[in-house]
Amino acid sequence: MPENKQTAHLNQNTPLTSAISSWEMYLADQGRSPNTIKAFLSDVRLLTTFLPEDITLGKVTTRDLNRYFEWMEKERGVPCSPKTLARRITATKSLFRWLHQYGVLTVDPAEKVAQRSAISPLPTVLTPKEYDEVLLAADRHRRAQKPDARPYTLVYLLLTTGIKKSETLGINLEHLELDSPNGPQVFIKYPTPANRYKERKLALPEDWIPAFEEYLAQYTPEERLFPWSPRRLEYLLEDISNEAGLTKHLSFDMCRWTCALNDFHAGEEPDKIRQKLGVSKIQWRELFIKLKQLAGNKE
Secondary structure (H helix, E strand, C coil): CCCCCCCCCCCCCCEHHHHHHHHHHHHHHCCCCHHHHHHHHHHHHHHHHHCCCCCEHHHCCHHHHHHHHHHHHHHCCCCCCHHHHHHHHHHHHHHHHHHHHCCCCCCCCCCCCCCCCCCCCCCCCCCHHHHHHHHHHHHHHHCCCCCCCHHHHHHHHHHHHCCCHHHHHCCEHHHEECCCCCCCEEEECCCCHHHHHHCEEEECCHHHHHHHHHHHHHHCCCCECCCCCHHHHHHHHHHHHHHCCCCCCCCHHHHHHHHHHHHHHCCCCHHHHHHHHCCCHHHHHHHHHHHHHHCCCCC
């Protein structure tokens, strides 16, 4: 039986709430990120509001847990998406698997709880006509009486690289390699070692360069490519959306999915699209299903 200092004082008569506190320390010792720990704890603490107050670990049954998830899904009165439900089942299973693994429980009551797979709704993308309208609206700012190349520089970058909002905000000028032998490219970097697998170099379209140079002359950024808050850039996308006459809300995510779909339609190899997006092979399974559905492929 593996030893663990967080479970040494736990037994079947320990209140569930106490076990959750010990699990929190265990997750921290395992190097889990603060956001992951926060999400897991939020999910399992909801269980304590459903079960009897101060219920002990040995009293929790598989039937209790199945009833709990049924209540959450259909009776609680608070919307619970399939994705949220699946995450909460995962967190609950993880807690009780830990208690069983370290000998606190002889039987894992969550083992036979069915895991739900959750593929969230299809993302919204730009049609080819909307794509053109967005770029035309952004480009009009470059031709205005007071030229402004920022909208076009941002929007065209997003639509051709598929980078996320956080990645966009993390680009420094030194990450741009416009005179690379392989053509202009941007290096997407991450500050934390855990995310190094997401780092990659992405090709930049040649016709993005003139707008970028205009933007540099107009705004003279010193370090970050876009030295504004996330919200400010979101407002900029919203303005372009309105000027292009879209009924959709142009966003970083919409640009990312539009880029991926355009690459898929162009015949790009799926694994190259995955690498371009910077996602793991596990994440790619769900994303690729959605991408094929967006493309009209029902297989």
